[in-house]
Amino acid sequence: MLAPEVGIMGASVVFVVFDGVKMLDVTGPAEVFAEANLCGAGYAIGYRSPSGAPVETSVGIRLPVDGPVAATPEPDLVVVCGGDALVERGVPAELTGAIREIAPRARRLVSICTGSFALAAAGVLSGRRATTHWRHAARLARAYPDVQVLPDALFVRDGEIFTSAGVSAGIDLALALVEDDHGPDLARTVARGLVMFMQRPGGQSQFSAPLRVPRPSTPTLREVLDLVSAQPALDHSASTLASRAGVSARHLARMFASELDTTPAKYVEQVRLDHAKALLDAGHGVAETARRAGFGSSETMRRVFVARLGASPSQYRARFGSTRTDVS
CATH class of the missing domain: 1.10.10.60 (Homeodomain-like)
Incomplete structure (x- = not known):
């Protein structure tokens, strides 16, 4: 990935969205960056889809975008959002291609929740540590054995690639990125404004459902x-x-x-x-x-x-x- 051409002030944050994207995966982290802007952070927040067309979100709201992913100017931070369709129906080829195109140009690459499946399908998680929603962690590990899946982590950083667990963990990750960029004082102000923890207690195992195992044949x-x-x-x-x-x-x-x-x-x-x-x-x-x-x-x-x-x-x-x- 390229070194940044601009300073942290004015850094661009590009959300990659698609039909079926989970709305909170987009708006939750986006609100963190927007709140940081009220404190002087200066993030330039944008939204892109693989084709450049508006997308239908998980709650039925049509989300307009700023254009296709391929036409994105050199981004500081690319956020690949999640959606149930990525697990249930697989990652669309156009989304995989869009990630492969933009990943080498981004300084930092992020996935929210099941967006990790899109990063894995694009090959950018190969040989890396990652996480996803606890419900799908075992499936991610089976589908991509070259990815070291950490099922209890709320978010994982491996180099300049970040993956997060379920939807609210994406908000936690966004706050951590703001702290990386602007320090703990500004991040603490953002956390207080959004009534959230600076660091949520515990891992995501505390949210998980009871153990389910295949019925043994013996x-x-x-x-x-x-x-x-x-x-x-x-x-x-x-x-x-x-x-x-x-x-x-x-x-x-x-x-x-x-x-x-x-x-x-x-x-x-x-x-x-x-x-x-x-x-x-x-x-x-x-x-x-x-x-x-x-x-x-x-x-x-x-x-x-x-x-x-x-x-x-x-x-x-x-x-x-x-x-x-x-x-x-």
Whole structure:
């Protein structure tokens, strides 16, 4: 990528959009740069589509653009937005071509949410670290094995290429870029104006849905999984599970590795974590949750929560228990 020809003041920010683009992937980060402009940042914000035609967004609003991607003057920052269609129907060839054309001319290249699929399809993530929405991280890793996918990260920087997780993480990334350009004081003013964190607590695993794994083809392994899911508080050590299944612990470990790509211990911990999250969501206390989920103690559960989610059970419950707040 080229070195910038202009200073940070007046830097151009170009959003690459397409039919089906998720509206918040565009407007969320754009609002951060616009808010920064109120503080004197001077970003020149523009919108381009592969063909230069207006696009239909995910919410049905038609978005006008400034022209085709190929006709973009030398950009400082190119933001490739996401959309469900990139995962469900694949990345259009014209979008892939547009990214390949503009990437070498941009000083920095960014993807928001599933926009990482477009960057990967264009080849610019090859050999790099990246992230995407937690729901699609495994799919991105399977489709592009030469990309090191970090599923828990809110955003990842690899050189001058940045990728972000779900839609609101794109707003976090935009604020980080403003801080890179103009320092923490201006970024802090922007964050306060938009009522957002300078750094959001925890990773995106705290937002993820319960574990879903393919149904094993081996009946014995299916029975083991059903038991763990139905009664997570039982003793599910590897030796106990193997004994119940009538196989050796080593053979059970091979079954987990070949069919689920994990270990019995990791699987049991994930099931218990999902069960605990559901209990906390339903309003149960931390001690009761630890007991019912099979962690044995509140401290053991706290260590797992912090290691896996970047938040304690109490913090998780406060963030996700309810949208209701005490306004008194």
